[in-house]
Amino acid sequence: MTAAVLFDLDETLLDRTTSLIAFLADQHNRFRSRLGYAAFEAWRDRFIAMDARGHTHKSVVYPTILAEFSGDPAAADDLLDDYRERCSSFARPFAGMAETLQELRSRGMYLGIITNGETAFQSRHIEALGLDRMVDAVLISQTEGLRKPDPALFERAAARLCAPASECLFIGDNPVADVLGAHNAGMSTAWFQCGRDWPADLPPPPGAVIERLSEVLALVDDVSAVR
Template sequence: MISAVLFDLDETLLDRTTSLVAFLGDQHSRFAAGLGSGSFETWRDRFLEFDARGRVPKAVVYRSLLAEFHGDASLAETLLSDYRTRCSRFARPCDGMASTLMLLRAKGLRLGVVTNGETEFQARHVEALGLDSLVDAVLVSQTEGFRKPDAALFRLAAGRLGVELANCLFVGDNPVADILGADAAGMATAWFRCGQEWPPALPPTPGFVIDRLSDLLELTNQDPGPKKLSPRRATWP
């Protein structure tokens, strides 16, 4: 039986897109004079495109934006610093985050967060969401020295919670870093698809597919025993 549930942070517990858009509105209003031509809506949309769901470094994103909109190039470092220090003030949880975590804990499950990123930046978001009091462990790649999909980070997480890999369910939105990474490490998986399609170039998703965090309340009753790892390609519920 599943005895622990591990979560990615961005777009799994943190509604990253909603949070980021709220921050960008604030940032644009404060720095508009140096950001160049175009409306906020155009600037916001291009930021999200350049950002590619967090896969592109923000230093690159800001330089690209300022160049495209003919803004003040010297603002790039200021905007980046502002992002790092203020973005967490706009952190919003994914629907049902707190209630789902509390109910999973009430079932006796150990809970953890495993996220790639900079320690200080991610710690601010963990604090803003109140996750320190809702989970048993938080692992950030910069602190631990490994990044998902490295199996070493998943092994560290299971060890931190004192459970076997085969008894862990990993929940995340990133097909490669979260789902294929956790599966390769020996964990059960639940892909939180967030409106995405599974990339056709990848092998089929090896675990469950969920659209709501609350789906986990019944999903954690499933037995992810080792012999069941490969044929679990079912959408839940």
């Protein structure tokens, strides 16, 4: 039985890469006189590479990329502040996000989000996508004082939804932080693959593998597929 469905945010509900590229185009246009000699395509590609899917803090990315392209070193703080304030304006969901959540809700599921990151920044993205009105609980690592893959964070989320971990399904894109973290907390899991390969140095995915959010709907009806 599945009583609750929980999701990661970045690259699971939020199409972070598409959203970030749209923001970077706008930011480059507004700050280009301070960014050195880089054309947008070069700036974008270097930023995406350094960002490493959000694993490198932008307080590191901006000074480094400005130095590489002979930009104004003093622009780093302004760019970081701009990123924190405006990035959420470009938030884009993955296809089927709202429809999938609405259908899960109609089936009586409790819904939640567990995300690593800074509270204000992640909250802006959650609100921009309307997720604050679609789910029952949001746990952000900075607020909770815990980070995925710590099983305690997943257990806390289950408790907030008044569901045992064994009756929770967690969907996320990160093999370690999301899938193995939730699995180790006793949850069923689904890896949101998005065309990527599972790391060869890890054991096989412990649950389902999906390419579209809409596939979650079949999983809640087929618990054996995600155990």
